[in-house]
Amino acid sequence: MDTFAGGTSGIKGALKRAIPAAHHFRLRILATRARTLARFPAYRGDRFECPFCGRRFGAFLPDGLTLPVFRDKDISVGGYTEHVRCPWCYSSDRDRLLLLYLRDRTRIFSEALSVLHVAPEFHLTRALRRNARLRYVTGDFSAPSVSVRLNILALPFRPAIFDAIIANHVLEHVVDDRTAMTELFRVLRPGGWAIFQVPVGLALDRTFEDPSVTLPVERERVFGQFDHVRIYGPDYVDRLREAGFQAEAVPYARQLDPAVAARFRLNLREDVFLCKKPA
Numbered sequence: 128m129d130t131f132a133g134g135t136s137g138i139k140g141a142l143k144r145a146i147p148a149a150h151h152f153r154l155r156i157l158a159t160r161a162r163t164l165a166r167f168p169a170y171r172g173d174r175f176e177c178p179f180c181g182r183r184f185g186a187f188l189p190d191g192l193t194l195p196v197f198r199d200k201d202i203s204v205g206g207y208t209e210h211v212r213c214p215w216c217y218s219s220d221r222d223r224l225l226l227l228y229l230r231d232r233t234r235i236f237s238e239a240l241s242v243l244h245v246a247p248e249f250h251l252t253r254a255l256r257r258n259a260r261l262r263y264v265t266g267d268f269s270a271p272s273v274s275v276r277l278n279i280l281a282l283p284f285r286p287a288i289f290d291a292i293i294a295n296h297v298l299e300h301v302v303d304d305r306t307a308m309t310e311l312f313r314v315l316r317p318g319g320w321a322i323f324q325v326p327v328g329l330a331l332d333r334t335f336e337d338p339s340v341t342l343p344v345e346r347e348r349v350f351g352q353f354d355h356v357r358i359y360g361p362d363y364v365d366r367l368r369e370a371g372f373q374a375e376a377v378p379y380a381r382q383l384d385p386a387v388a389a390r391f392r393l394n395l396r397e398d399v400f401l402c403k404k405p406a
């Protein structure tokens with residue numbers, strides 16, 4: 128059975144899109160930087176600041192898709208937006224939200240935590256690796272640069288061994304997401320926390336799934352990406368709770384001073400999906 132939509136080739140494509148392989152990403156960053164320098168007057172200024180590279184610019188780069196489903200379902204992330212990517216290090220608004228949240232609300236950058244990072248994002252991984260005390264395990268279905276190849280439906284770990292788990296933009300790719308949630312719950316220690324970001328259809332009353340939609344071109348039209356199998360609704364946290372988590376949608380970007388959220392160009396529509404395992 129395919130764990131992820133689209134089978135083996137699908138997951139490779141999926142991860143290249145969602146979490147590009149590190150070497151692809153480095154090339155992308157270099158190309159972005161060259162382009163920014165060549166057109167520097169367009170980016171000069173201090174309206175926006177990137178917390179990854181620490182640089183300030185008058186403009187960030189636009190990013191995102193223009194498919195009608197993003198408007199129709201009011202999908203929280205991934206739709207076309209101005210000023211999304213840092214023109215120097217190519218961080219996204221998603222990356223910046225997580226970095227600021229983790230710095231502000233957790234001790235992941237200072238303490239000797241045991242952390243599992245599934246489908247690790249380039250920028251966040253580099254930031255986390257600066258904490259030399261972290262026992263940091265990266266895992267992915269197919270990406271070559273991770274420490275453990277894993278199937279999220281049967282994680283290759285003993286129960287309750289991680290203090291924290293990060294698995295962003297993974298569950299919307301997984302057909303049997305409830306089993307994946309149960310597995311993530313199993314390997315988290317009691318008292319531990321996890322973050323599982325997903326796109327959410329803000330116009331939806333509940334999660335939209337249709338198992339008859341299997342062709343990549345149809346999935347793109349219906350779910351917003353060729354390898355997504357659903358659009359979560361406001362009941363996403365309920366599904367996480369069914370797996371045992373104490374789950375909440377933390378409106379972190381909206382809790383910040385609006386000037387700070389604007390300076391780091393955060394997406395005010397994206398909540399942080401925080402899960403805790405009862406102690």
Ligand SMILES: [Zn+2]
Nearest residue numbers: 177180213216
């Ligand atoms: Zn940057």
